[in-house]
Amino acid sequence: MTEVSGLRTFTLTVMGSTDLHGNLFNWDYYRDREFDDYAHDDVGLAKISTLVHGVRDAVGRHRTLLLDAGDTIQGTPLAYYYARVEPITRTLVHPMAAAMNAIGYTAAALGNHEFNYGLEVLRTFERQLDFPLLAANAVDVATGLPAFQPYVIKTVWRTGGPPLRVGILGLTNPGIAVWDRAVVEGLLTFPGLVEQALHWVPEVRSKSDLVIVVAHSGADLSSSLGDQVPFPENCAELLAETVPGIDAVLVGHAHVEIPQRFVLNKVTGRPVLLTEPLYWGKRLSVMEFDLEFDGRWSVVSSQSSVLLSSSVAEDPRIARLLRHDHAKVINYVNARIGTCLGAMSADRSRFEDTPALGFINHVQALEVAKSTSLPVLSLCAPFNRGAAIPAGEVSIRDVAGLYPFDNTLVGVRLTGGQLRDFLEESARYFQQVSSGGPFSAAEVSADVPDYNFDIAYGLSAPLTYDIDIAAPVGSRIVGLAYDGVPVDDSVEFAVAVNNYRQGGGGDFPHIASAPVLHNQQQEIRQLLIDWVKAAGVLDPAAFVRSDWRLVAAGSPVIVSTNE
Structure with missing residues (x-):
């Protein structure tokens, strides 16, 4: 001192x-x-x-x-x-x-x-x-x-x-x-x-x-x-x-x-x-x-x-x-709960429809369908780019890696117009481009967290749409259709989301004020684990869909994820 x-x-x-x-x-x-x-x-x-x-x-x-x-x-x-x-x-x-x-x-x-x-x-x-x-x-x-x-x-x-x-x-x-x-x-x-x-x-x-x-x-x-x-x-x-x-x-x-x-x-x-x-x-x-x-x-x-x-x-x-x-x-996370017939990766889930995200959306939608007679959709974000379920034995940690957050499942009612607004907000995830590329992931990703890019899925019928990133934010959702029919603004859907989104996380339109149809405080990650346990076998082919595409003025966008 x-x-x-x-x-x-x-x-x-x-x-x-x-x-x-x-x-x-x-x-x-x-x-x-x-x-x-x-x-x-x-x-x-x-x-x-x-x-x-x-x-x-x-x-x-x-x-x-x-x-x-x-x-x-x-x-x-x-x-x-x-x-x-x-x-x-x-x-x-x-x-x-x-x-x-x-x-x-x-x-x-x-x-x-x-x-x-x-x-x-x-x-x-x-x-x-x-x-x-x-x-x-x-x-x-x-x-x-x-x-x-x-x-x-x-x-x-x-x-x-x-x-x-x-x-x-x-x-x-x-x-x-x-x-x-x-x-x-x-x-x-x-x-x-x-x-x-x-x-x-x-x-x-x-x-x-x-x-x-x-x-x-x-x-x-x-x-x-x-x-x-x-x-x-x-x-x-x-x-x-x-x-x-x-x-x-x-x-x-x-x-x-x-x-x-x-x-x-x-x-x-x-x-x-x-x-x-x-x-x-x-x-x-x-x-x-x-x-x-x-x-x-x-x-x-x-x-x-x-x-x-x-x-x-x-x-x-x-x-x-x-x-x-x-x-x-x-010991807990390495416990075997089933088998997978083929490898499933979330690596490209930001840029194309993948079985990994389809699996999450399918399980969410199935659960909400128990509480409503409306057609059911599901929304999920690519939370973990590195998540992958290997072919062969599947453990708790394999499935949990797809969904690292402790969110719970909520089902809400949205109209077709509200759904379109929601998806437009989600499409802010991408930078505006003038061609289909090829691009690196960094070249097309805007300054938006992965967890604020929600991907939609239809349970009983496909929900199809293009995200046109040559268009400005707010005008990117093209050809939105359910079961091949253009979605009318007044048609109603039950939509499965996580509690963070339904609570207003990300400030997406309509979702926080939408009527709640299902809320049983079920953790989504545990629902995924329980589904695999009950089914015994996870088949990626069951979730191969092409419901949404990333395009630029109608041409597919090519993105490399080798980062």
């Missing part, structure tokens, strides 16, 4: 993870091997643990805090297993909780995916943590008060001078009210992040020398919620520039990497530090705050960077602690 002109100085290092999504080890349960992607990133808390201990060893543990910005208990077969197959209890601790406790997290914010398995699982997970789970804007309808702890004040004593008080405010995503309506409706509301921060930050600031917001909301102002809620989905930068008194924001939800970004607060003119460490434990954000004490601690400067999980080995302590939990999941 040094003194400069009578001022004491201290540097605090705050580390942050986000969007871990059930990734404990560097393991791909769907491929039954170590995780690898095109960037050769590694994932998982065991890797994060090694990075954290490296930082602590370098600067001194007493000079560090460790935070997480949410989406922890959903996203992998491990997460599913300990929510549905062998649910966590008072005595069965969630492996993610056990790992985070062992690593020594200071606090975490709630993510929207924390609600996917219901409030009972979430509350059990919360009780298992040795640190607070924060969400100032998850409000109890009955009391009007936060349903979770809004903030925590952490006192750092070993500064070489007066103690340093760090206020950590947690904010979650208002989209929960839409995406998990079935879980939270009538129980919780989710006001906007900026609005709640304006209320809570002054209180936290009055008790703190340094204020960090942990926000499960992307940095750049955008939203997939449309006008369903009056608050934006992603607004961390707006939060930083609008609410005075914030020193830094650990950003989550958007799955992008922000090593360091400064935003000037419009009230104080002071810079606010933002950082987001990618997702799945691929990165660890490291924020450094240089502070001086002159009557009270204040931030003189700050900076941040990210560390790569691929640069270190897994922490053997985490491996020893949780290897049995990991082994249970491996």
Whole structure:
């Protein structure tokens, strides 16, 4: 500790993870091997643990805090297993909780995916943590008060001078009210992040020398919620520039990497530090705050960077602690449930009708057909480009790879005109082109996530249409027909969709307000697994269709997926 002109100085290092999504080890349960992607990133808390201990060893543990910005208990077969197959209890601790406790997290914010398995699982997970789970804007309808702890004040004593008080405010995503309506409706509301921060930050600031917001909301102002809620989905930068008194924001939800970004607060003119460490434990954000004490601690400067999980080995302590939990999941996903008569891949499902997506749509449609006499259609997105079911024996992981999300099935009523509008919105997925190519996948794909490109399927008769990507957005669906007859705007269909889409995810027209015909909280992935178990044999030939085509002014578009 040094003194400069009578001022004491201290540097605090705050580390942050986000969007871990059930990734404990560097393991791909769907491929039954170590995780690898095109960037050769590694994932998982065991890797994060090694990075954290490296930082602590370098600067001194007493000079560090460790935070997480949410989406922890959903996203992998491990997460599913300990929510549905062998649910966590008072005595069965969630492996993610056990790992985070062992690593020594200071606090975490709630993510929207924390609600996917219901409030009972979430509350059990919360009780298992040795640190607070924060969400100032998850409000109890009955009391009007936060349903979770809004903030925590952490006192750092070993500064070489007066103690340093760090206020950590947690904010979650208002989209929960839409995406998990079935879980939270009538129980919780989710006001906007900026609005709640304006209320809570002054209180936290009055008790703190340094204020960090942990926000499960992307940095750049955008939203997939449309006008369903009056608050934006992603607004961390707006939060930083609008609410005075914030020193830094650990950003989550958007799955992008922000090593360091400064935003000037419009009230104080002071810079606010933002950082987001990618997702799945691929990165660890490291924020450094240089502070001086002159009557009270204040931030003189700050900076941040990210560390790569691929640069270190897994922490053997985490491996020893949780290897049995990991082994249970491996055994579960490798259980044989049937056979497949030929290989089925989702690789080209973005650009042509494939049996892989046809299988998903068929199972969804079959289930909804039990609840209606209307002609049944189904909508499904190509969630996992790498998904493939091999010829021969089929395991749970093979089928689950086609549908990695924990969505449930909903059936709604749409008219032909509404269906056409929906498909036009889906067709935004593609760039406008002037010919049929050939193109690379990147040349025809717009900046739209794969999960927002829905493909339609008719159960009892084909639903056929072309997507003309030589035409502008909004005028691309050509020749829409059901059983060979042009679809009239007034004809009615029962349409199978997932709860994310029906809840308004992606802001597609009509779907969120459509009358609900079927909603039994059935997980789509489990419906696929159960179908294969019951049938015993999966025959790709049964799902070979050519119901939709990608064209440019009537000519087929040729796309290479060798990326």
